Structure formats: C-alpha cells, structure tokens
Amino acid sequence: MLNILIVEDDPRIAEINRRFVEKVPGYLVIGIATNRQQAQEQLEVLRPELVLLDIFFPDMNGLDFLRWMHEHHRETDVIMITAAKEVDTVREAIRGGVFDFIVKPLVFERFENTLVRYQEYRSKLQHLKKEHSQIDQAKIDQLIGGGQKPLKESYLPKGIDNLTLEKVSAVITQHENGLTAEAVGREIGASRSTARRYLEYLVTRGEVSADLSYGVVGRPERVYRKRKEG
Structure with a gap:
C-alpha cells in the first residue's frame, strides 16, 4: 500500500482528489494539508511515499515547497496537480523532480494512468534495489519508462483508441x-x-x-x- 499526502488549499478539491485516489487500488490517503505548516508537520509525522501538490497557496508557492521537500524529504515523490499552465512553471516543476505534472480540472482517467505508472515505478525500483547494487542502461531505461509505448498512447483512457x-x-x-x-x-x-x-x-x-x-x-x-x- 502506497501512502499519499494531499497538499491543497481548497478543501473541496482536496476531497475530490481523495476520492479519486481511493478509486485506484494500492493507495491510501493518510492526510490532507491546506497550508505550509500543516504540510510540513504531516510530512514529518506521516512520511508518505507520494505527495499530491498544488502550486497556489495563500501562504506559500508550491514550487518553493517542492524545493524544501527536495532538501528535507528526498525520499518522498511529488505529483503536481495545479491550474498553472505557464511553460516556465512546468519547466521548473520538472527540474524540481516531479513524477508528473497534471493540469486542473483533474480528469480521472489521466490521473489513474499516472498512479498506475507510479506503482510500476516503485515496484521496479524496489526490485532493482534488492537484486542489484548497480544497474545497466537497459534496466535504467526500464525504470524511467524507456521502451514503453508512446506517451500519447499511454495516457489514453479506457474506451478511447x-x-x-x-x-x-x-x-x-x-x-x-x-x-x-x-x-x-x-x-x-x-x-x-x-x-x-x-x-x-x-x-x-x-x-x-x-x-x-x-x-x-x-x-x-x-x-x-x-x-x-x-
């Protein structure tokens, strides 16, 4: 079971995100934080594997918080879920190491695809850590998605060919x-x-x-x- 912390200042959107997460097997929402203090405290106590992070907050910028997480909680991965669409914002989030960047309003099929890919990533990572101290290029490509079907097709929801x-x-x-x-x-x-x-x-x-x-x-x-x- 992978634990998720939702960091979102709008309680209604946070609840929607929680319900979407709970529709995907293998995940559990263990906390919802609506501001920086709550987010920092829950990260320290709960130690989730994954954070769903917005960018716009009254008391912080999600990109700044991403940098803080990279310094203090490197073991926790991040998926950005935000209304921000600026190219520089997306670029900075990618440079900050997010697993994915999803634009609101959240489409369940797209979100589900990401969570399934993240499960596969974690599973491969754990297997490689147990079996190998070092890995070759083929295994690296497998871990980061190399050799999979094209990105455009991988995101198509059920019922869409x-x-x-x-x-x-x-x-x-x-x-x-x-x-x-x-x-x-x-x-x-x-x-x-x-x-x-x-x-x-x-x-x-x-x-x-x-x-x-x-x-x-x-x-x-x-x-x-x-x-x-x-």
Whole structure:
C-alpha cells in the first residue's frame, strides 16, 4: 500500500482528489494539508511515499515547497496537480523532480494512468534495489519508462483508441465552423454517443472547444470546433 499526502488549499478539491485516489487500488490517503505548516508537520509525522501538490497557496508557492521537500524529504515523490499552465512553471516543476505534472480540472482517467505508472515505478525500483547494487542502461531505461509505448498512447483512457481519436480530430480540423457529435459520427461511421465521447475527451485535452448552438426547434446542441493556437 502506497501512502499519499494531499497538499491543497481548497478543501473541496482536496476531497475530490481523495476520492479519486481511493478509486485506484494500492493507495491510501493518510492526510490532507491546506497550508505550509500543516504540510510540513504531516510530512514529518506521516512520511508518505507520494505527495499530491498544488502550486497556489495563500501562504506559500508550491514550487518553493517542492524545493524544501527536495532538501528535507528526498525520499518522498511529488505529483503536481495545479491550474498553472505557464511553460516556465512546468519547466521548473520538472527540474524540481516531479513524477508528473497534471493540469486542473483533474480528469480521472489521466490521473489513474499516472498512479498506475507510479506503482510500476516503485515496484521496479524496489526490485532493482534488492537484486542489484548497480544497474545497466537497459534496466535504467526500464525504470524511467524507456521502451514503453508512446506517451500519447499511454495516457489514453479506457474506451478511447488512438486510431478513432485521430479520425475525430481530423474531421474537426477540416470544419472550421464546427460540427455536432452527430455530424462527426456520420463522418467517421460511428454512433453519436461514440463521437461525443471522443469529442469530450479532446475538450479535456484543450484541443477542441465546445459551445451551445440554439436551433429553431428542439434542445440546444453542443458544437465542437478545433481550438486555434495562440
């Protein structure tokens, strides 16, 4: 069982994170801290294997706290879960040694994928420490993810396959004025519900936007458009 400490100043989001963690076998939330003092105290007492860390707090910056953890709790790993999307922020977090950087709002499938990968990492690490005093390049690659399937595919949630996802993305790209899920389904030869599932996934990835279109009759429909970069 891997113990997790959640460091998040918003109690509602902390509770959502806790419920998500508890849906993944092999994990236990042993504490929730909403400020720096609580976080430091709980780290000292609970010694978790993993911390879910936000960046924005009234009394601290999560990146500063990450540096403090690196100095005082090097044995504890960190996954950033934050609304921050700035390139420099992501770069600094990666340089600080985070296992992953996840942008809010938290998507369970993406989060679950990370926790499963972390379990695999810990398991491989423990095995290597028991069996070897030194390891070769192949084992290092295995430990840090080398030789696994491409990152893009590894993060796809259940019910989403890469081929269909590419088809949906291509159709949306070709129609600047946007399409409904029903129209996309016709284009790719799939049902409306299937098309909508893929479209909503692209929305969560920030690649597609969705707006309501009010027709003459009937209920409003969601119209999906490719997001323009910049």
